Amino acid sequence: MTTPTARGLHRPTLVIAVALFALAFITWRDASAMQIRATYGMGADAASYFVALFLALMGAGHLVAAFRWGDDPGPTDWKAVGWVALGLGSLIAALWFGAGFIIGSTLLFVFTARAFGRRAWLADLALGLILATGIFLLFNKLLTLSLPMGPVERLF
């Protein structure tokens, strides 16, 4: 066996290990609180206990691997990730406050385009609006699916 590099513990792997243990603990807690028991064989809790054990095993595996894995995921543009997150957040907020699908999706479009390096806000705003309105009309009118309504949607 080769000795691990001087950097020691691989942080991300360690974090994943802790997350897996936490998930296993939650699952185990949930299973032990179940009320309904099966007449024969296994109840609904058996699968939960199994998955909890499985998750804990994987967590242990990661704990060991944290001493060995050292691959770096490479350079990361966190700003771009942030813009996409902002876009997704705006859509959620738009639906939460009843602003409707079109406004939310337009914001999502604009912010995602920004994440990939575009700065032409107005052009993207127009394009996003056209796209969102097109999708809304196609799905709500033609395919009669119900996308969330807001002030803009009620104009149609």
Add this chain to the structure above:
Amino acid sequence: MESLAFLMQGFGTALDPMNLAFAAIGVLLGTAVGVLPGIGPALTVALLLPITFKLDPGGSLIMFAGIYYGGMYGGSTTAILLNTPGESASVVTALEGNQMARRGRGGPALATAAIGSFVATLIATMGLAFFAPLLVKVAIQFGPWDYFGLMLIAFVTVSATFGSSPLRGLTSLAIGLWLGLIGIDQLTGQARLAFGVPNLLDGVEVTTLAVGLFAIGEALHVASRHLFNDEKPIAIKGSIWMSRQDWRRSWKPWLRGTAIGFPIGALPAGGAEIPTFLSYTTERKLAEKPEEFGQGAIEGVAGPEAANNASAAGTLVPLLTLGLPTSATAAVMLAGFQQYNLQPGPLLFVQHPDLVWGLVASLFIANVMLLVLNLPLVGLWVRLLKIPLPWLYAGILVFACMGTIAANPSVVELMMLVAFGVLGFIMRRYDYPIAPVVVGLILGPMADSALRRSLQMSLGDPMVLLQHPGSATMIGIAVFALLAPFVFKGLARFRQDED
């Protein structure tokens, strides 16, 4: 030859003008979305699922078949011209195909991929029509213990045996199984991991998970990276037609690829990754000029592409006859079936033979349509690759979110979608396979109830699993496949230590 009569009947259904139109729309949409970089067949099907919500089951299943096969064709175009394979199965195609494109032979590369896909799909779909009824006859006698054994094999092969690291694959599977627990248990009505949130009682939607992991996760991942690698599609120069020599070098790899791909896809061995890699190494060994490999050898495109498509058709065998999805795409397809309250499995063949055989017949039709669409019109699809990246991913995200809220109009569902997106981003970043999560979500609850039914029938005696030869064998195979990589790895390390 009973199946031949059924198939003829199926063609009767599929050739109905309305159904032909559905197939054509499916094929067009499937190719268009599949061509977009970063979008593989699984995501293509998941994204386009909402479009088929309001159609009748027959028509939308036919459209579905077109989308599925179209996504497969489209994926190879992206792999060859852009070197960004939409899924792991196209990785091998990208190896040689992209090299060919760089050397000005993109046209023949696309042509051999398209014709190879056609040949492979044709043969594999015939295999499906032939083997499915035989398997149905066997499957109809399966007890719950046999299903449990089969699912164990599927779990292990999808996650552990062939991934880069069994620990990562099994962790993905564990997360999938955990997500599968969420919701009300079918047998007892006990709520699991719902935390009092009403939306969670129905469980996690497969399409929400798939779209979140694949689309949102991919968008976040590409956003985090695009500054550092900038791939531009390669223009097709020269003739798109294959020369006489290209034909001579391609036809054998097509057939060999099909022969490798179909059986592996049809067994619950998970995904098209293995057959494509097997086909690639086979072709490299058998090639007249092995030195061309790595520099754009046409055999290296023809073989793996055929293997990829043949195994895709192969996965339909366990999906239709047993209701077992063995790849992410098949898992999403299963979700599509369930949307119309159809449960694939032996009973579907008995209860809705018209639907099943109509679907199989439309697979043939979609395949022919795709060949016609792809060869002369490939230039048109290539234009889709020129959509600027910002608009492309912005559009993908809008469409992905739309599909989820159209299926289930609630903010909670959208939040789950985003959460799965973050999960997908982390998994991609640290190199965890994604398919086991989707397969685990679908097969987990199925395996749970199969096991509990077996135990109910045996009055709680776990030996029931080992007393039936079928299930005993399958559990043995699963255990072997689970332990083999660890054992071999241990042996390898042992040998290294000896040096």
